[in-house]
Amino acid sequence: MTAGSTPPPFPRAALAGPCLDAARALLGALLIRRVPGTPDRVGRIVEVEAYAGEDDAASHARFGRTGRSRVMYGEPGTAYVYLVYGMHHCLNVVTEPEERPAAVLIRALEPVAGLDAMRTARGTATASRVVRNARLAAGPGLVAAAFGIDRSHTGLDLCDAASPLRLAPAPAGAPVPDIRATARIGVGYAHEPWRSAPWRLLVAGSPSLSGPASLRTGTPA
């Protein structure tokens, strides 16, 4: 793409189907953060998790339609940001048709552009220790930190090219990602089969996957 051009919006139709299909479609896509006066931050999505419906005992929708989960019942492509452990924000993309509560958690990005802005946004975490470029957004809390995302962004339309936080399709000619699957992280509170469902999807071999190396491989999906 040429300098200054605007990448096309991510197709909403690719998010309106089953949550796992949407999760696969998001791998390789771009997340773009635009803040006036600062360079655009762009990251390639390399790790996601699917949270599908009120039946999913690991999903925030497991209690039904509450104040927090309400946005998950909305239009596919809507942003859902929550605060976890009282300190980290996590970005989700609402999926499936309206009235069906489902979302995909964006767990890790490969930095593409605006790396300096990401490093600045990470703040003391990058100042007090060595953080390689590839690791700037290598975890769900780090994605939000590096891109300056918080709960005020809940409700944004990620499929709107004019939104300050949005999605764009994988660039033309980009290789088809080699997708692997594992159980979701941090959902030990859920009962089976939800706890072990292989709904964490990742791009094999990416240097930006979350967690220890032992958890960065999966089974072919």
Place this chain on the structure above:
DNA sequence: GCAAAGATTTGCT
């Protein structure tokens, strides 16, 4: 109105 637990990351032992 209160208590418990959490879709994480970091730093110290």
Place this chain on the structure above:
DNA sequence: GCAAATCTTTGCC
């Protein structure tokens, strides 16, 4: 390898 930091959301009395 383990525990702390920190506060919102939800369920129950």
